[in-house]
Amino acid sequence: MTAPVTPALLYLDNVTVSFDGFRALNALSLAIDHAEMRAIIGPNGAGKTTMMDVITGKTRPNEGTALFEGSYDLTTLDEAAIAELGIGRKFQTPTVFEMHTVEDNLLLALQGARSPLAALLSRRLARERERIDALLERVRLTPNRHRRAGELSHGQKQWLEIGMLLAQEPKLLLIDEPAAGMTDQETADTADLLREIAKTKAVIVVEHDMTFVRDLGVKVTCLHEGSMLAEGSLDVVSANERVVEVYLGR
Amino acid sequence: MKTRFFFDRQTVLVLSFLTAAAVLVPAMNGLAAPGSALHLPDHIVPLLGKYLCFALLALSVDLIWGFCGILSLGHGAFFALGGYAMGMYLMRQIGPRGVYSDPILPDFMVFLNWKDLPWFWQGFDWFPFAALMVLLVPGCLAFVFGWFAFRSRVTGVYFSIITQAMTFALMLAFFRNDMGLGGNNGLTDFKEILGFPVQAGSTRIALFVLSVAALAGGYLLCRWVVGTKFGKVLVAVRDAESRTRFLGYRVEHYKLAVFTLSAMLAGVAGALYVPQVGIINPSEFAPASSIEVVIWVAVGGRGTLVGAILGAMVVNAGKTWFTGALPEFWLFALGGLFVFVTLFMPNGILGAAGDLWERSSQKLRAARSPKPLTHAAE
Numbered sequence: 001m002t003a004p005v006t007p008a009l010l011y012l013d014n015v016t017v018s019f020d021g022f023r024a025l026n027a028l029s030l031a032i033d034h035a036e037m038r039a040i041i042g043p044n045g046a047g048k049t050t051m052m053d054v055i056t057g058k059t060r061p062n063e064g065t066a067l068f069e070g071s072y073d074l075t076t077l078d079e080a081a082i083a084e085l086g087i088g089r090k091f092q093t094p095t096v097f098e099m100h101t102v103e104d105n106l107l108l109a110l111q112g113a114r115s116p117l118a119a120l121l122s123r124r125l126a127r128e129r130e131r132i133d134a135l136l137e138r139v140r141l142t143p144n145r146h147r148r149a150g151e152l153s154h155g156q157k158q159w160l161e162i163g164m165l166l167a168q169e170p171k172l173l174l175i176d177e178p179a180a181g182m183t184d185q186e187t188a189d190t191a192d193l194l195r196e197i198a199k200t201k202a203v204i205v206v207e208h209d210m211t212f213v214r215d216l217g218v219k220v221t222c223l224h225e226g227s228m229l230a231e232g233s234l235d236v237v238s239a240n241e242r243v244v245e246v247y248l249g250r
Numbered sequence: 251m252k253t254r255f256f257f258d259r260q261t262v263l264v265l266s267f268l269t270a271a272a273v274l275v276p277a278m279n280g281l282a283a284p285g286s287a288l289h290l291p292d293h294i295v296p297l298l299g300k301y302l303c304f305a306l307l308a309l310s311v312d313l314i315w316g317f318c319g320i321l322s323l324g325h326g327a328f329f330a331l332g333g334y335a336m337g338m339y340l341m342r343q344i345g346p347r348g349v350y351s352d353p354i355l356p357d358f359m360v361f362l363n364w365k366d367l368p369w370f371w372q373g374f375d376w377f378p379f380a381a382l383m384v385l386l387v388p389g390c391l392a393f394v395f396g397w398f399a400f401r402s403r404v405t406g407v408y409f410s411i412i413t414q415a416m417t418f419a420l421m422l423a424f425f426r427n428d429m430g431l432g433g434n435n436g437l438t439d440f441k442e443i444l445g446f447p448v449q450a451g452s453t454r455i456a457l458f459v460l461s462v463a464a465l466a467g468g469y470l471l472c473r474w475v476v477g478t479k480f481g482k483v484l485v486a487v488r489d490a491e492s493r494t495r496f497l498g499y500r501v502e503h504y505k506l507a508v509f510t511l512s513a514m515l516a517g518v519a520g521a522l523y524v525p526q527v528g529i530i531n532p533s534e535f536a537p538a539s540s541i542e543v544v545i546w547v548a549v550g551g552r553g554t555l556v557g558a559i560l561g562a563m564v565v566n567a568g569k570t571w572f573t574g575a576l577p578e579f580w581l582f583a584l585g586g587l588f589v590f591v592t593l594f595m596p597n598g599i600l601g602a603a604g605d606l607w608e609r610s611s612q613k614l615r616a617a618r619s620p621k622p623l624t625h626a627a628e
Contacts, residue, residue, distance in 0.1 A: 078500075079496055089496045096490070096493070097493070098489055100486065107482070114500065115500075116480055122479045
């Protein structure tokens with residue numbers, strides 16, 4: 001481990017990803033601080049998901065730097081290694097293990113040894129149980145603990161997935177459209193939950209729902225065609241003429 | 251919690267069935283007078299033993315396919331390799347009693363005018379070595395094959411196709427005489443196993459009981475594996491592979507571990523199969539045999555372990571009857587069965603039985619309480 005070159009928790013510089021000539025990311029630069037929450041907005045195809053793929057090791061950039069904690073080069077690590085560094089990811093469509101119970105979903109996500117042998121010989125510990133109890137309370141799924149995750153409602157699945165993210169005890173959470181398909185009440189509750197999480201961890205939220213973004217009340221980055229278009233508070237960004245033109249509409 | 255109880259009941263059921271088989275088959279064969287209704291003819295014992303070996307093979311396929319979503323269409327290869335390892339031991343036991351009376355070389359080598367035993371035949375006259383090879387040869391092949399396939403993230407139908415190619419390539423190789431394993435005749439004409447004559451009734455009974463023990467042991471091993479956190483990760487990989495990766499699990503390591511374990515189980519099944527049928531030849535590598543194993547599992551019920559055992563028994567009993575009564579229709583019947591199961595019983599016999607049980611008990615509960623059912627019914 002070398003000395004950090006940047007104080008930021010996540011540092012992307014000049015990141016370019018092209019698929020057959022199409023530039024999904026075009027010299028994107030972005031820095032996220034410790035315990036910062038950032039909302040990412042932008043039209044479809046702006047590169048939001050590709051950016052998350054680069055950060056989590058699913059896609060290798062053609063060019064550019066991606067550093068975590070100033071010293072780990074994310075472009076050389078695989079998904080599992082990056083997850084162990086402390087980057088958790090929630091997918092756009094809720095992705096939970098449908099055949100497992102809610103409790104087992106959290107158990108699998110809990111921070112701990114990940115090797116096959118450790119899993120084969122693992123015993124359930126009281127400490128793990130307490131941790132799961134606390135997480136179930138936090139995502140309000142305690143009454144559903146023994147139900148199969150596949151039986152949950154859409155909103156409950158979204159929350160279970162956030163719970164799984166928390167179980168990993170990551171330093172940075174990437175959250176893709178958490179409010180999609182939720183009722184207004186659920187959306188407001190989700191904003192509360194994320195704000196609370198952001199007190200101790202860095203969070204990147206990709207979202208289309210402007211009410212939700214306003215609810216979060218954080219710095220906003222608008223992407224367009226793989227590059228950053230505008231950055232600042234939601235009021236500043238939504239006053240930007242280019243943003244209005246390509247995304248918000250007149 | 252209810253599911254766990256259900257599984258325990260299944261385990262009890264399997265173990266009592268196997269214990270009953272281990273007691274009844276020898277008793278009905280040895281104690282009941284020939285001609286009485288209870289008597290089990292001698293030729294039925296190895297036939298039942300063969301079914302048990304197939305059940306163990308089906309179990310090994312269910313472990314990877316049912317629980318980890320790895321559809322291997324080449325598991326017959328691991329079965330055959332275990333069988334060949336046992337066959338090589340049995341060939342070395344023939345000694346000078348072969349047709350050409352060579353004290354060392356098996357008949358086919360004398361026939362091919364070979365002078366020395368090839369290096370890879372060394373050690374197979376010693377049973378513990380052969381037994382080790384029964385595990386190691388399929389295990390190593392699976393490890394190397396899986397290492398490359400899983401590391402390159404070959405999944406789904408692509409993986410299935412390369413397993414087919416693997417077993418087909420092995421079949422072609424084993425057909426060649428210069429492979430040194432008997433060419434298309436394979437290995438046969440066995441005399442003794444551990445000093446006991448292979449053909450004797452008592453040896454056949456012993457092999458049958460050993461097959462029961464191997465199947466019970468294999469079942470308990472698989473049941474234990476799928477019950478651990480390791481097993482939960484396997485199911486997680488089956489249902490949402492990339493989610494599992496983003497949680498920090500190295501999916502390829504899990505797949506490799508379970509694939510290798512499964513290949514070893516298949517190898518044991520093959521090793522017990524060979525002395526009971528008296529021959530092993532390259533046709534065991536035929537791609538169609540591996541596909542048939544998958545059909546057994548699908549018929550019984552994928553991802554249940556019990557279903558694999560049930561499916562292997564039912565389909566093979568049907569095959570024995572069909573190939574005797576209406577030999578030309580067997581393949582049509584097998585194909586029809588697969589289509590029928592896929593369309594009407596996607597969870598196999600066990601799944602259909604489970605649904606029926608669930609529906610009748612729900613009716614019973616509904617009849618008892620006038621209130622509508624809620625999720626609390628779980």
